[in-house]
Amino acid sequence: MNARRPSLAWLALSLAWAACDGPGAVGTLRVHVSGGNEATSGVPATATDDGWSVRFTHVALQLEQVLLRTTAGEDAAIPMDPVVVELTRGSALAFTLAGVPAQRWDRFGWRSRPVGASTENLGVDAAVLERMRERGFSLYLEGSFVAPAGTVDAEGAPVTEVPFALGVPVEADYERCVNGTDGSSGVVVPLNSATDAEVTWHLTHAFFDSFAEDASLRVEPFAALWPRERPVETDDLDVSLASLRGMNGRSLRDREGNPVVYLAGMTGATTLREFFLNARYGHFNGLAGFCATDLRLLD
Numbered sequence: 001m002n003a004r005r006p007s008l009a010w011l012a013l014s015l016a017w018a019a020c021d022g023p024g025a026v027g028t029l030r031v032h033v034s035g036g037n038e039a040t041s042g043v044p045a046t047a048t049d050d051g052w053s054v055r056f057t058h059v060a061l062q063l064e065q066v067l068l069r070t071t072a073g074e075d076a077a078i079p080m081d082p083v084v085v086e087l088t089r090g091s092a093l094a095f096t097l098a099g100v101p102a103q104r105w106d107r108f109g110w111r112s113r114p115v116g117a118s119t120e121n122l123g124v125d126a127a128v129l130e131r132m133r134e135r136g137f138s139l140y141l142e143g144s145f146v147a148p149a150g151t152v153d154a155e156g157a158p159v160t161e162v163p164f165a166l167g168v169p170v171e172a173d174y175e176r177c178v179n180g181t182d183g184s185s186g187v188v189v190p191l192n193s194a195t196d197a198e199v200t201w202h203l204t205h206a207f208f209d210s211f212a213e214d215a216s217l218r219v220e221p222f223a224a225l226w227p228r229e230r231p232v233e234t235d236d237l238d239v240s241l242a243s244l245r246g247m248n249g250r251s252l253r254d255r256e257g258n259p260v261v262y263l264a265g266m267t268g269a270t271t272l273r274e275f276f277l278n279a280r281y282g283h284f285n286g287l288a289g290f291c292a293t294d295l296r297l298l299d
Contacts, residue, residue, distance in 0.1 A: 027102040028194035029187065031066055031095040031110075035059050035087035036287075038203040042143070043217065047204065049254065051148035052219035054207070058142040059087040060124045060132060061201060063094050067109035067175060068187070076100055082119045084129060087201060092122060094199070106186035108284065109175035109291060110199060112138045114298065136298060137167035139281075141206065142231070145223040147247065154249030162223040163231035166206075166276070169298040174199075174282040180289025200283040206276060211265035218260065220246055221272060237273035244272065 035056075043054040064082035069075050078097050085092035115132040124132075132140050145162040153159050178185055180200070187197050207222070208215040221244045225236045241262040244252040252260040262275055269275040280293045 025102050025191055026099045027189040027191055029066075029068070029095075029097040029100050029189050030093060030194060030196045031063075031097070031199065032091050032196060033061060033063065033085050033087065033094050033199045033201060034091040035201045035203055039087040039201070040090055043204055043207070043219075045146070045148065047217055048207070048219050049209075049216035050218050050220045052223060053146045054143060054203075054219060055146060056088050056141065056143040056203070058125060058128050058140060059201070059203065060128050060140040061085055061087060062112055062115045062119060062132070062138045063110055063199065064113055064119075065111045066095055066097065067107065067111070068100065068105040068189075069107035069109075070104070071106055074105075076105060082113065082116065083122050084115050084119050084124050084132065085122045086124045086128075089123070091198070094122065100189045102189050102191040104186060104188045107175065108177045108186040108197065109173065110282075111174075112170075112172045112282075114138045114169060114171070132167065135167055136169045138170055138172070139168035141166045141168075141203070145219050145232075147223065151247055153247055159223075159247055162226045164222065164233075165231040166234050168234070168277060170277055171296045171298060172280070172282070173294040174284075174291040175294070177284035177291040178289055180284055180286030198285050200286055200289065201281050202283055202287055203281065205279040205281050208279070209260065210263035211267060211278070212263050215263075216254075221252055221260075222276075223247055224249075224252075225272075234273060234276070237276055238271050239273075240271055241269065241275060 039059045045051050045053040062084045083094050085094055114136040121129055142165045147159045151159045204217055207217045207219055209218045224245050224247045226232050246252050254260050267278040269278055277297050282291055283289045284291055
């Protein structure tokens with residue numbers, strides 16, 4: 001009796017295994033998230049143009065669907081559940097992706113979406129998580145704006161700190177990331193071993209005054225919108241960029257006394273709220289790593 005001929009499907013599978021050194025030609029990718037010193041220690045007054053500083057008590061971020069692709073069209077398509085991480089305690093391990101084909105994936109990226117019912121909580125305060133779910137936030141920043149010595153409000157009362165609780169109702173895709181350590185594209189998953197990649201969240205982007213080069217960091221425009229009875233929230237920022245004021249109620253001016261101008265670039269932002277929500281935070285393996293970003297405001 002003649003032996004049975006292998007099926008075409010089996011031949012295709014055998015050739016695929018042979019092309020990548022067999023069925024065990026896989027590795028593991030660990031994806032960490034870090035907000036750096038800004039998340040753990042805050043933004044110092046020396047970094048801002050107006051002498052204000054920022055302290056964070058919560059930096060909660062949702063991530064989902066790490067993207068591993070090649071320019072040839074291959075897609076690792078690794079299933080994973082969305083997670084939400086807290087960054088004020090340091091770097092967080094968001095995903096451990098086992099069984100990834102061992103090769104270079106030259107198109108690395110990830111998605112961030114509002115926290116949903118299926119999002120896994122990786123150390124975020126329960127009240128913060130519920131607020132993000134209820135209000136459709138993918139990022140949540142809470143803490144205090146700390147005023148320079150001698151700051152007063154419009155009535156002449158001294159101001160030392162201004163609390164804030166800023167939620168971000170945004171969908172963002174970060175793709176085609178360039179490695180901040182060596183300028184290469186994507187990641188290499190090693191055979192039968194593990195490698196690490198980092199989503200680096202640059203929190204100073206929340207306070208830039210321009211989407212062009214040489215932007216300054218300005219905190220006072222946010223603090224000046226404090227409603228006193230509660231922290232500054234995202235909707236309080238719905239003020240025209242052309243009419244921003246300082247804590248003392250006067251027109252906002254820089255150190256030289258010139259009017260402060262916010263440069264919205266191609267975002268089309270006309271209010272401080274729109275400007276804030278259009279911020280792009282994601283870097284790859286350090287602040288020198290950059291990604292193409294597609295961002296959508298949800299309300």
